[in-house]
Amino acid sequence: MKKDIEPPAVENIAVAVVKETNDLNELEWNVYLLNLKKEKIEGVLVSSHGYGTINEEPVKTSTLRHFLDEVGPKSFVKFEPIMESLFGLNNEYWVSFYINKVMYDKKYIFLPETIKEENFILIPYINKKGVMIK
Numbered sequence: 001m002k003k004d005i006e007p008p009a010v011e012n013i014a015v016a017v018v019k020e021t022n023d024l025n026e027l028e029w030n031v032y033l034l035n036l037k038k039e040k041i042e043g044v045l046v047s048s049h050g051y052g053t054i055n056e057e058p059v060k061t062s063t064l065r066h067f068l069d070e071v072g073p074k075s076f077v078k079f080e081p082i083m084e085s086l087f088g089l090n091n092e093y094w095v096s097f098y099i100n101k102v103m104y105d106k107k108y109i110f111l112p113e114t115i116k117e118e119n120f121i122l123i124p125y126i127n128k129k130g131v132m133i134k
Contacts, residue, residue, distance in 0.1 A: 010106035012036035015093045016123045017082060017115050018130035029082045029115075032126060033095065035071040036134075041097040041104075044068035046079055050089035052112055059089060071097075076125050087115045108133045 014034040022028050031048070035041050046068065050061040066079045082091065089112060096105040110133065120129040 008102060008104055010095075010104050012134070013041070013095060013097070013104075013106065014132050014134040015095065015108040016076075016126065016130045016132040017091075017110060018123055018126060018128050019117075019120075020128060029084060030078050031080045031082050031093070032076045032078050032123070032130075033068065033071060034076045034123070034125060034132070035073060036124065037099075038073050039099060040070050040072050041099055042070045044071055044077075044095070044097040046096075047094045048080065048092065050086050050091045052089040054088055061086065061089070074125060088112050091115070 014036060016032045016034060018030055018032060020028055020030055033044065033046060044067070046066045047063060049063040050059070052059060064080060068077050068079060071077050091110040093108045094105065095108065096103065098104070110131065115131050119131050121132060123130045123132055
């Protein structure tokens with residue numbers, strides 16, 4: 001039965017939100033998928049959406065889906081921008097991928113108000129500051 005299936009644990013895969021300066025010298029926020037493993041991940045699908053309340057009103061954003069094909073070992077891929085106005089919501093990223101024909105998946109949720117400079121760390125491989133969930 002479905003309840004008896006133990007999905008494999010996801011390790012060394014992270015999602016990071018990074019504050020950057022674009023080509024027009026404007027500040028922007030981008031979301032990255034990081035593969036901290038020694039092997040590539042394939043068939044990568046990321047589904048994202050935000051939800052929560054703003055001014056005591058329920059808010060739900062559109063769901064976005066990104067197919068990244070593969071992410072090499074010890075590397076990263078920028079997959080979407082994020083507006084600062086959404087930082088008051090739960091921002092959920094559901095990542096699915098394959099390693100050696102075994103499927104893995106994990107949800108990464110940035111809780112409201114956690115994407116802020118006081119929580120910044122240096123993001124591996126990107127070498128920029130941001131907030132990361134591993």
